[in-house]
Amino acid sequence: MSDYNPWYDPAEEIKEQTEHENARIKAHMKLMHINDDNKYGRCGGCGADLEPVWCEEKEWINGTYTGRVRSNVNYLICPVCLKKECVDDSFAGPWRNK
Numbered sequence: 001m002s003d004y005n006p007w008y009d010p011a012e013e014i015k016e017q018t019e020h021e022n023a024r025i026k027a028h029m030k031l032m033h034i035n036d037d038n039k040y041g042r043c044g045g046c047g048a049d050l051e052p053v054w055c056e057e058k059e060w061i062n063g064t065y066t067g068r069v070r071s072n073v074n075y076l077i078c079p080v081c082l083k084k085e086c087v088d089d090s091f092a093g094p095w096r097n098k
């Protein structure tokens, strides 16, 4: 399955998906207000789309600031219930000289 969607629980009856079937599922998700291309995931509390809070991160090596910075996601926040979700470095940009 090249278009596997991790947000969708693959039920047995949609094993043999056709393009028509995919379109039907997408329409259903839209109807249910499910955003299937939200790359930041959803709030574990209320299910709303999480939003990233960006920060500028300084590079420290052995306690010394190298002068380089990168943009990174500090944490994700739910715009509805304000619950914070911690993230790893997977959203970090490349280090660059300031």
Ligand SMILES: [Zn+2]
Pocket: 043, 044, 045, 046, 047, 048, 078, 079, 080, 081, 082, 083
């Ligand atoms: Zn929430």
